Amino acid sequence: MPPNPPPQVQDPSKPLPGRLGNLSIPQQHTLEKFKKELQNEGFFVPERHDDATLLRFLRARQFDLVKAKEMIIAAEKWRKELDVDNIARFDYSEQPEVDKYYPQYYHSVDKDGRPVYIERLGKLDIKALYNITTQERQLKHLVQEYEKMIIQRFPACSAKVGHPVETSCTILDLHNVGIGQFYRVKDYVLAASQIGQNYYPETMGKFYICNAPYLFTTVWSIIKPWLDPVTVSKIAILGKDYKQELLAQIPAENLPRELGGTCECVGGCSMSDKGPWNESGIKAKAGGNGTMVEAGTEG
Numbered sequence: 283m284p285p286n287p288p289p290q291v292q293d294p295s296k297p298l299p300g301r302l303g304n305l306s307i308p309q310q311h312t313l314e315k316f317k318k319e320l321q322n323e324g325f326f327v328p329e330r331h332d333d334a335t336l337l338r339f340l341r342a343r344q345f346d347l348v349k350a351k352e353m354i355i356a357a358e359k360w361r362k363e364l365d366v367d368n369i370a371r372f373d374y375s376e377q378p379e380v381d382k383y384y385p386q387y388y389h390s391v392d393k394d395g396r397p398v399y400i401e402r403l404g405k406l407d408i409k410a411l412y413n414i415t416t417q418e419r420q421l422k423h424l425v426q427e428y429e430k431m432i433i434q435r436f437p438a439c440s441a442k443v444g445h446p447v448e449t450s451c452t453i454l455d456l457h458n459v460g461i462g463q464f465y466r467v468k469d470y471v472l473a474a475s476q477i478g479q480n481y482y483p484e485t486m487g488k489f490y491i492c493n494a495p496y497l498f499t500t501v502w503s504i505i506k507p508w509l510d511p512v513t514v515s516k517i518a519i520l521g522k523d524y525k526q527e528l529l530a531q532i533p534a535e536n537l538p539r540e541l542g543g544t545c546e547c548v549g550g551c552s553m554s555d556k557g558p559w560n561e562s563g564i565k566a567k568a569g570g571n572g573t574m575v576e577a578g579t580e581g
Contacts, residue, residue, distance in 0.1 A: 301334075302337065320336075353483070389552075390536035392533075393533060395442060398451045400538070403455065403459050403467070425477060438557070449488075451488045451489075468504065491518070491519045
């Protein structure tokens with residue numbers, strides 16, 4: 283008798299329930315009604331509100347049409363207030379200096395083809411950081427990166443692996459982070475969390491919190507109530523022995539050496555922006571850079 287096959291994991295090339303290609307009849311009807319009501323009420327934006335995007339808002343509200351419509355309308359109002367459609371013009375010229383005191387960057391992909399986003403809170407120097415930037419500019423840059431993720435990174439990753447990629451894989455490194463250090467940046471962390479879950483829902487695939495200190499449970503008790511249960515379910519809190527779990531999800535050659543991988547980008551991984559979105563053949567296959575324009579024309 284042949285040995286039993288190993289347990290099967292979810293094939294990332296096959297859509298999960300509630301996504302295009304795997305909708306129940308009631309979900310399909312809800313999607314159609316959602317689109318029609320947004321059109322009738324003047325909130326539908328054809329160039330951004332494709333079915334995949336509408337489904338993200340529906341999934342975030344468990345296909346409750348009323349709640350999903352409230353959510354997407356609030357997101358549209360926020361976009362107008364912040365002028366998100368022109369956010370690519372925002373010039374975050376201080377980024378190389380910010381990187382020294384609070385590295386936040388995308389770097390390659392995980393084994394499911396998702397873009398990997400890394401934050402190293404342990405390197406935070408709050409005084410030095412706010413000598414060169416402000417929380418408002420940090421958040422504006424965060425939105426700029428979310429837009430780039432939707433418009434450039436997801437399409438490029440999808441073209442690379444041959445199936446839709448709609449979520450990212452995040453690593454938050456808390457090496458050497460103390461409670462006092464977290465409190466000094468908690469307002470930014472909470473504001474960033476709200477932007478992600480309210481305006482870019484269902485884009486988190488996996489979230490690893492590495493090097494979580496013993497007292498992190500206190501910090502987590504502050505953050506957790508601000509997050510919805512679906513978001514919380516995707517977060518893995520790891521201690522110092524995190525490398526094996528990270529490497530089970532991210533190829534070693536795609537993970538920076540300081541996090542247990544083998545990658546050592548010239549000039550440092552945090553400023554390399556390494557990934558399919560910067561591979562010329564993949565960019566062409568994904569349709570170039572979408573509607574983003576080159577940054578550097580607005581302060």
